[in-house]
Amino acid sequence: MAMPRLITIPFSHYCDKARWALDRAGVAYVEEGHLPMFAWLPALRAGRHRTVPTLATDAGAVPDSTEILRWCDRHGDAPPLFPPELPEVAELEERFDRRWGPHTRRLAYHHLLPVLRARIGGFRGVPPRELAITRALAPAVAAMMRRGLGIDEAGVARSTERVAEILADVDARLADGRRYLCGDRFTAADLTFAALAAPLVHPPELDEVMPMADPPPGLATLRDRVRATAAGAFALRMYAQHRAWRGSHRS
Numbered sequence: 001m002a003m004p005r006l007i008t009i010p011f012s013h014y015c016d017k018a019r020w021a022l023d024r025a026g027v028a029y030v031e032e033g034h035l036p037m038f039a040w041l042p043a044l045r046a047g048r049h050r051t052v053p054t055l056a057t058d059a060g061a062v063p064d065s066t067e068i069l070r071w072c073d074r075h076g077d078a079p080p081l082f083p084p085e086l087p088e089v090a091e092l093e094e095r096f097d098r099r100w101g102p103h104t105r106r107l108a109y110h111h112l113l114p115v116l117r118a119r120i121g122g123f124r125g126v127p128p129r130e131l132a133i134t135r136a137l138a139p140a141v142a143a144m145m146r147r148g149l150g151i152d153e154a155g156v157a158r159s160t161e162r163v164a165e166i167l168a169d170v171d172a173r174l175a176d177g178r179r180y181l182c183g184d185r186f187t188a189a190d191l192t193f194a195a196l197a198a199p200l201v202h203p204p205e206l207d208e209v210m211p212m213a214d215p216p217p218g219l220a221t222l223r224d225r226v227r228a229t230a231a232g233a234f235a236l237r238m239y240a241q242h243r244a245w246r247g248s249h250r251s
């Protein structure tokens with residue numbers, strides 16, 4: 001069997017969700033990183049979706065992060081991310097995918113796009129040509145991303161509300177002292193919540209793929225506010241305790 005190929009935008013939180021599951025499952029894979037928009041073609045070529053992550057395998061493409069987690073349960077050697085006896089895990093995972101990930105991303109890009117040109121660089125594994133083109137066309141790229149991600153006043157206000165809502169839900173869930181969102185073991189719910197929190201909590205484990213040592217001031221303030229919640233601290237703890245890097249992308 002040829003080694004699976006994971007097509008990514010290296011700093012995308014949905015991509016780290018997939019990479020985390022593959023690393024945890026002990027699956028060897030090669031990562032092929034691209035910048036936003038440049039990832040469309042390779043993703044479409046591998047599967048029929050233009051979004052990343054897309055996992056290209058001998059048996060076909062797995063073009064969605066949740067499907068990649070399920071693929072890891074079938075092909076990996078770690079305890080299942082979706083234990084059959086915990087149907088609640090799939091519900092929570094789906095909720096975080098739809099109501100958390102898009103909003104953490106929108107708020108982070110809202111702060112990052114105005115300084116896009118200065119932030120392009122240091123992404124391991126991205127073709128230098130894509131970096132050069134994105135840097136040269138930074139204002140146009142930022143405008144396209146703003147349109148694509150709905151980054152305007154109304155969008156930012158809606159995402160601010162959604163983020164507060166999910167943080168409050170997760171705070172409430174953790175209030176009884178449980179170690180994980182669905183009880184006493186790590187599942188897809190924990191992995192998905194933490195990975196999709198990354199644009200706002202900046203886990204140090206992602207320094208190489210999502211360099212955030214020096215975020216713009218507005219994002220630093222937001223990061224500090226989110227880290228101060230029980231849910232934000234929980235996301236950082238999931239990274240610290242469960243994010244072992246193993247894939248062949250770590251050259």
Ligand SMILES: N[C@@H](CCC(=O)N[C@@H](CS)C(=O)NCC(=O)O)C(=O)O
Nearest residue numbers: 012013014050051052053064065066
């Ligand atoms: N539901 C998808 C969402 C993935 C997603 O939104 N990927 C973004 C990068 S963070 C993407 O590829 N966007 C490109 C596009 O929408 O054209 C998943 O879970 O894999």
